[in-house]
Amino acid sequence: MPRTVFNEEHEAFREMVRDFLTKEAAPHLQDWLAAKAVPRDFYRRLGELGILGIEVPEEYGGGAQSGHHFGAVLAEEVARAGVTVGTAMTHTNIILPYLLHFATEEQKRRWVPGCVSGDLMLAIAMTEPGTGSDLAGIQTSAKLSEDGTHYVLNGAKTFITGGTQCDLVLVVCRTSPAPAENRRKGLSILVVDTASAGFAVGRSLHKIGLHASDTAELSFSDVKVPVENLLGEEGEAFTCLTANLPRERLVIAVQAAAAADAAVRFAREYTQDRQVFGKTVSSFQNTKFVLAECATEVEAARLLAYEALERDARGELTADYAAMAKLFC
Incomplete structure (x- = not known):
């Protein structure tokens, strides 16, 4: 295309x-x-x-x-x-x-x-060992010091992309109790310098793919974070987290469509080189059927991803369209 x-x-x-x-x-x-x-x-x-x-x-x-x-x-x-x-x-x-x-x-x-x-690499720490997609259940906490100069951060995070190499990590933590009517309130984002005392990198996690994208466990033990490192408004982390969702979904859709396109190309090249029973694998009818189906799905994925890309450039990308593109791709 x-x-x-x-x-x-x-x-x-x-x-x-x-x-x-x-x-x-x-x-x-x-x-x-x-x-x-x-x-x-x-x-x-x-x-x-x-x-x-x-x-x-x-x-x-x-x-x-x-x-x-x-x-x-x-x-x-x-x-x-x-x-x-x-x-x-x-x-x-x-x-x-x-x-x-x-x-x-x-x-x-x-x-x-x-x-x-590239002198400062970033990570964002949301997921916790006992809290997956339910961010409102985050247990990592930060308490403001009596003199109001810093927060004291305690807790643990897991599956953090870039965790072993980052210089700054955006930590989603609870700075005040959540009201019963809205569990999302009371969460804040603190930007933590990984050279801070009490910050530690745990295991570098093994994954089934993306092996050169480091993924780690992080822990915070009485880490002092200056109040100047509060990102956005205190207690309003969900406002920040949801604002960029359409772009994040677009990014994932584009990367997925690109990976699928490359995978089909690698497979096609392999079938053209591989010999079975004196013939290339690509010459068998079933191979052609499967590759044609894959190529069609990739074409559809790219069209969705590119349309989302154009809508984003025009400032018209909605959360639902970005979600559709991500889902299909």
Whole structure:
């Protein structure tokens, strides 16, 4: 399908990314998979190329681009090459928008330039050992000190993407009891410096895929977090968490469609090379049937993802359409 959603600038970016991944990611893939992470210097290389700050305003060192088109190109090229950029896309597409949308000007100037350069890598910590998708049940707590200068944070988180390498982690925690009529109230987001006393990284978790995207357990034992590190309004974390949902769903849809497209291409190439009973596997009728069905599903997924991409660029992407795109892709 022609990629009519992308312009010449996007395609030039595509060529740059493709060349970069060929030279600086593909040769190291097996080492990164074994290490369960990519090297920190790789993130700085992404920062040098402007990949981590594509949508960040120029005053913070970014490229000031609107929409997710450049991010979609990156996702397609990573999938096409069969490589990884570690947690870079989560850092850029999922977590950095929280700082751009909800941080104060002082906080942005303190954190965002480092996020763009790759010197500060982000993680967001919501999931807890006993709390999955029910975020209102979060037990990690933060108590404001008597002098009002800092919070004291205690609790544990699990399945945290980027947890072993992050420099800043956005921790969703309970700062006040939830009223009976609204369990979502009383949750706040604190930006925790991982060099803080009492912060610890637990196990680096084994997964069935995405092996070079580090995933970890985190713990907080009387971690002192300055009040200046409160993101958004105290007790209103759900406002922040839900505001970026359409974009997060779009990101997942685009990445899933790109991965599916690459998987079908890899399978097709394999069947063209593999010989069985003196014939290529691709010559068997059933192989053609299955690949045709897969290709059709991929085409439909890409159409949904691209339509969501265009709606997002126009400021018209709704939560329900983004959810449909994510679901199907």
